[in-house]
Amino acid sequence: MLSFLPSVRSGSQNSFELYEELPYPNLPLSTPPTTAVNSLFKMNYTTAHYYRTHQINSPEGKVLLNAGCGSGWQTLLMAASNPGAKIFAFDLSPNSVKVAEQRLRYHGYYDIEIFQLDLLDLGSLDIQFDFIGISDVMSLISEPVEALIAMRKVLKPEGVIRANFHNIYQRQHMYRMQQVFQKLGQTQIPRPQAVENIRHFLEALHSPQTKAALGWDPNNYKEDIDVLNNYLLVNDRGYRIPDIVQMVEAAGLNFVNLVDYRSWDPVTQFQSMPEFVQKALTTLSYEQRLHLFELISPTHRLIDLWADHPSNRPADRIWQEKDWQQGKLQFNPILSERPDFRNNWQQVAQANSDFGMNWANSPQGRLTIAAPMVKTLAPLLEQPMTLHDLLEHAKQLASSSPPAAGLPSPSQMAEDVWATVGDLEQSLFLFLSVP
DSSP states (O other): OOTTSOOOSSBOHHHHHHHHHSOSSOOOTTOOGGGGGGGGGGGOHHHHHHHHHSOOOOOTTOEEEEESOTTSHHHHHHHHHSTTOEEEEEESOHHHHHHHHHHHHHTTOOSOEEEEOOGGGGGGGOOOEEEEEEOSOGGGBSOHHHHHHHHHHTEEEEEEEEEEEEBTTTTHHHHHHHHHHHHTTTTSSOHHHHHHHHHHHHHHOSOHHHHHHTTOOGGGOOSHHHHHTTTTOTTOOOBOHHHHHHHHHHTTOEEEEETTGGGOOGGGGOSSOOHHHHHHHTTSOHHHHHHHHHHHOOOOSEEEEEEEOGGGOOOOOOOOHHHHHHSEEEEOHHHHTOHHHHHHHHHHHHTTOOEEEOOTTOTTOOEEEOHHHHHHHGGGGTSOEEHHHHHHHHHHHHHHSOGGGOOOOHHHHHHHHHHHHHHHHHTTSEEEEOO
């Protein structure tokens, strides 16, 4: 039945056939991107560019690529979070391309060009890109370095690649079970029967602890594709931070950082850090600290990173106090330009409540903005402001409110503003623009 389909160079035939039969992810076409507002930043050119350069650059007129687009969900997120950009997408599976086209047309995107293509043939498009996003693909590619090289060759000098890989530590139980079901012959029979057998196998296990250790929760595997994408995925590979940094460098690229780097800090794993640990951390490189985190707390399914050209790597820049004094603060545009975020923030400010927020899939927990800071930062929803003007606004709020309102003193309010703004900028919720 599949003899007419293109040959597979970048990955396995088994994975190709699976996604040709069941394009991934299997979300309804009508699912709007607003349901994943916290995931939009991972497909956002402006955020990646800001992290690299500390400059705010609009996606207007930029050329973006969603590599391995699957059913088009990531392409939809890319389109929604990069207004005005020219977007291309491709996938190896013709049926996935068809579904992706249907999804994008459903949501009114008619100018996105989608191709059926093998990743290793990317150069045949003869297009250079400002941003390349590839999700849930690299772990299925037999030669990931070759795939990274193919993307590097079509990346503009100032461009950024965002890619992710399965974390071998978090996913090791899945790799064991994939071997189990291969030994039990489940990769050689029709998929519906294999899925039924796998569910029966896992439910028949005697110990609830064993089921939990193997990641089995029937509520998380109601759809057949979810079982197939985990317990029956052939050639699924896991990697460690050192492996990925080495592959990125072998491809002639520079490892910029993890996209969700704030949730990879080993310091966060201790209530009170032992002195010998604190001393040892000062001797470790940044990549070694990231590796230490994944050894201590393998909570991330994906190692999600940004990479760029080494020759055009901007010098590392740390904001100085004069930058904070001269610059203007603004919300990340993918937040401030969304009516649902703006309305939610304003409602919380009026209710004098705390505001919890975080980017998606971060196990570190939500970042809580105290109620006084929610009110203080509310004007940033309307326009960028200097830190001086923001501090003056905070002092006015503190001075005009009665003690019963629970607001801190003006001096304490200023300290709280500094701390909150710094934390939000580090988390990429706020941007600082310096003339």
